[in-house]
Amino acid sequence: MPRPGQRRTYATFATYYGSIDSHFRVPTTGADLEVPDGIAHFLEHKMFAKPEGDVMDQFAALGASTNAYTEYLTTSYLFSTTDRVAECLTILMDLVQRPHFTEENVQKEQGIIEQELRMYLDMPGDRVHSNLMRALYQKHPVRLDIGGSVASIRTITPDVLYRCYETFYHPSNMLLFVVGDLDPQQVIDQIAEAQWDKGLTESQAEIVRYLPDEPDPVAEAxxxxxxxxxxxxxxxxxxxxxxxxxxxxxxxxxxxxxxxxxxxxxxxxxxxxxxxxxxxxxxxxxxxxxxxxxxxxxxxxxxxxxxxxxxxxxxxxxxxxxxxxxxxxxxxxxxxxxxxxxxxxxxxxxxxxxxxxxxxxxxxxxxxxxxxxxxxxxxxxxxxxxxxxxxxxxxxxxxxx
Amino acid sequence: MRGLGQDKPNHDPNAFVGATEQGIGVYTHATDRFKTISLHAVWITPLAEDTASVTALVPSLLRRGARRWPDWRSMEMRLEELYGAAFRAAVEKVGDQQLVSCHLEMPDGRFLPGHPDTLAAGIEFLNHVMSEPHLVEGTFPPEAVAQEQETMTRRIQGIINDKAQYATLRLMQVMAEGRPFGLSRYGRVEDVATVTPLAVTERYWEVSRQAPLLFFGVGALDGEALERAVRATWQPRPAGVGMPPMAPVPGLHQRNLVVDEQEVNQGKLNLGYTTGARLPDADYPALMMYAGILGGFSHSKLFVNVREKASLAYYAYARVDGVLGLMHIGAGIEFKDFSEAMRITEQQVADMAAGRITEQEMDFTRRGYVTSLKTTEDSPGSLIGLQMQRLLMGGGLLPADLIPALERVTVEDIRRVAEGVSLDTVYFLTAKGEGHDVRLPVS
Structure with a gap:
């Protein structure tokens, strides 16, 4: 979206994959899979890890800032910068399209995410919403906390992270949105070429997501x-x-x-x-x-x-x-x-x-x-x-x- | 002397045009970059224990009604007619000053069906609400005062609901030891209770007639029209009224430890330092670099060592209050990890003092600041905030000058600034029964 005169360029690369997608068919193998609660959020944290270090440093070297957030439906990765937009876009695509999960880096993240979840447990505004969702819904996974629980995240392994990644991080399930003082066609050309080089231009098989039937009445009044x-x-x-x-x-x-x-x-x-x-x-x-x-x-x-x-x-x-x-x-x-x-x-x-x-x-x-x-x-x-x-x-x- | 055009031409895209005369300042930043017009007006008054609460009630009551829109509902209906204009009347704290501010943000009529003149309507609204409150027999209506006292009491009591904010306020209280900057901007519950309709009305007249008043406008607007409207509405301040001097804050403690216990899931570790440098000081850019490398970014020492390497926390940061010249380090940790987190944190501070700073840390931090300074001009709120801070402090650099100043900072400059950084107080909020063994490591 061109915004002439705006200093900041802001981009998100988002996948249609969030905390509610915990039961699905893996397109590559055709097998059904149920995964631990909170895994979409865990995956979001772990995407920043690369064999050569944290992607944050690559953005920092350009003066750009980066972040990511996970919701019920989506996971979004973003950067904000004032120049060198093309380089930032390359890093953003690399951040999202080159997973690197190991036993060691997964274990390390468990301590960090545990502190994140404990922080939310002390926030009354967060608790009152979380409890409301559990009261409104009997079965739909929107009733569960986006980050999962301290117990559920301890069961996450590199292997299951890769299964989720392969299922939901294909470009056909994703959206790149860029807003700033830019030429849209130039951005589109850059992305198209990069996806072509990575062999990511074919559509993948449809993702089948399983959701329980939700009864109309609330779980608890x-x-x-x-x-x-x-x-x-x-x-x-x-x-x-x-x-x-x-x-x-x-x-x-x-x-x-x-x-x-x-x-x-x-x-x-x-x-x-x-x-x-x-x-x-x-x-x-x-x-x-x-x-x-x-x-x-x-x-x-x-x-x-x-x-x-x-x-x-x-x-x-x-x-x-x-x-x-x-x-x-x-x-x-x-x-x-x-x-x-x-x-x-x-x-x-x-x-x-x-x-x-x-x-x-x-x-x-x-x-x-x-x-x-x-x-x-x-x-x-x-x-x-x-x-x-x-x-x-x-x-x-x-x-x- | 006319206010407009007196400033020397400044090509910084963050610059405002305007001047303060007889205690009233009108500053505008005319641009068509935004889809909105922002108007911000603020009275500045010293934060003091005996007036904090009664002053804090003034904006709450201005929000409740003006002569032409005498109750909440008619005022809100007027705002909806102004295409959902957002109006906020609030009390704020900057250093040891209490600010009563009124803020109106409305869509620019150019982008609305029929192209209405929202600017004129907005200026009229703001001036009217601030200068002609709804009074009954000469005072704010007693029922409204009673309700706002109740709301204010709850707001003060509610600070405890946000643990990070609560811990920060407690740290400041302990460091201030009775000095004004440690007060809550709302004052104290016991003082709220004693306010009468007459007292808050008198306080309103006092502030509105005597306190320095600043007006800011950002958007596609005519600065002279705003200036005319403001000067036609507001009388000059009494002779001698000017921007209050902001004094530096000396530290009263050395490695003081305070521990509170509550029913919480996570401990909040907070460290307060005096730094000796403030916004207008020549060393301030070096202090910014110091705090940025220590804990301003995700490449910073605290984030990397407390979070990434030791997995002790989800967040760990350092922030500078450039008005008071204080630095605050915060992290959310396990109760049992207090000593370990303190050890790692103090190691990072010691590394800063020893000049153990890499070229990469310098480079990333500089670039991070440059980006964020450049984007100031994308946000009306940031533009106004920066301009107001400079007026309050009587100095400080605009981004166009601050960026090169940051680029000139050397490791040696940072090491020199580090000599002035001293740990005043450690505040730890922990779970019930976890506080008795908490000891500071020997420095």
């Missing part, structure tokens, strides 16, 4: 955990049962749901003011919708002195408050501004582009999708989505209360 926090923390989720949601359908559902939450519970809504004035929420409280092909849900939450009372008021009022046509139009304007602002931040832009791409959506479909949202769509969405049987609540409570 209310879950709690005690932690050293000052106030209870709550996260309320509505599961949205979906089967093969993608492309235009997914985008429409996402945009309508986001407008719905903006109207019902945005900061300009009467309900938000009421909750704030009753002291049930703080100014960071908000609701949003997440859609993927095999799962979708809404979640909302934050600190509250009274989780029960907050849940009760929300359950009553969300179903009841009026949605007016003016509310919908004002909310659409606000969403417009949010979309325009996205283009200020290369990182946010790349993130959104990738997320939609792997869901069969093109970024620039957004404006039409938003423009077509009607008052009736929003009302219908509420009736369909906000059902008590699909709701789960996760609470973190202070030690003493």
């Amino acid at each position: 209310w879950v709690e955990q005690v932690m050293p926090v000052s106030l209870p923390l709550v996260s309320i989720g509505y599961k949205d049962p979906v089967s093969r949601l993608e492309g235009q359908d997914l985008l429409t559902r996402e945009v309508v749901s986001d407008v719905m939450w903006g109207v019902l519970l945005g900061k300009a809504s009467p309900l938000w003011s009421r909750l704030y004035e009753e002291g049930l929420i703080n100014d960071r409280f908000g609701a949003h919708y997440t859609a993927a092909t095999t799962y979708a849900y809404s979640s909302m939450g934050g600190e509250t002195p009274h989780p029960e009372r907050l849940a009760e008021v929300l359950a009553e009022e969300l179903a009841r408050v009026a949605i007016t046509a003016e509310d919908v139009e004002r909310q659409k304007k606000s969403q417009w501004g949010g979309f325009a602002t996205l283009f200020n931040s290369p990182g946010d832009l790349a993130y959104q582009y990738n997320a939609w791409h792997f869901r069969g959506v093109d970024l620039f479909q957004f404006s039409d999708a938003l423009a077509s949202v009607s008052h009736k769509d929003v009302e219908a969405r509420r009736d369909e989505h906000l059902q008590p049987v699909h709701r789960a609540i996760s609470v973190i409570r202070p030690e003493s209360s």
